[in-house]
Amino acid sequence: MLETPLALVLEDEPQIRSLLCDALASLPLRCVAAGSMEAAREALASAMPQIVVLDLGLPDGDGKTFIGELRAWSSMPVLVLSARSQERDKIEALDAGADDYLIKPFSRGELLARVRALLRRAGRSEAPRLAFGEIEVDFVLRQVQRAGEAVHLTPIEYRLLCALIAGQGKVLTHRQLLREVWGPSLVDSAHYLRIYLGHLRHKLEADPARPRHFLTETGTGYRFVL
Structure with a gap:
């Protein structure tokens, strides 16, 4: 029996983390949630997700930094969820290695559609x-x-x-x-x-x-x- 794929959700707001994990469970995706980059790094040390969903505004740095670290060893898809709506913010996140960018607030349906699309296009993740x-x-x-x-x-x-x-x-x-x-x-x-x-x-x-x-x-x- 195949194990349900795993998503890493990096979001500092507990309520939004919970809503994201509930939404992803309907795909179905298992969810490991982190409220900071340090917690996300610890999660990666023990589990290998198939997709990362993250906010840019984090308590211990900018999410673009985390994306850059991830891109040093992995091609797993990354979806940015952010209230930053300026074109510059989108360009910088995509240049850092994000695969898609969704502006808050967003609908559950669009979130799930973008995650499904990224998972379809996903390549393999390299060794860490x-x-x-x-x-x-x-x-x-x-x-x-x-x-x-x-x-x-x-x-x-x-x-x-x-x-x-x-x-x-x-x-x-x-x-x-x-x-x-x-x-x-x-x-x-x-x-x-x-x-x-x-x-x-x-x-x-x-x-x-x-x-x-x-x-x-x-x-x-x-x-x-x-």
């Missing part, structure tokens, strides 16, 4: 771990090890690592990386990128002077390769 050289990255626990020993990365270093890995071998421009890691106000501050890329190489490359994984594309940006 990645190994290269002596490095192993656990995206759910947000931990990095080198030869079995923990490596401390600052929040910015970790975000940069995830952004590069999510590029899947593609060349990412300086502006792309600066926007994703530091935000739109620093897209012209390429020196930040050079400094933190150097930190990653020193911590994760066998020979930082001759990197094998974090490659420079002269005049354009950087690329991560396995």
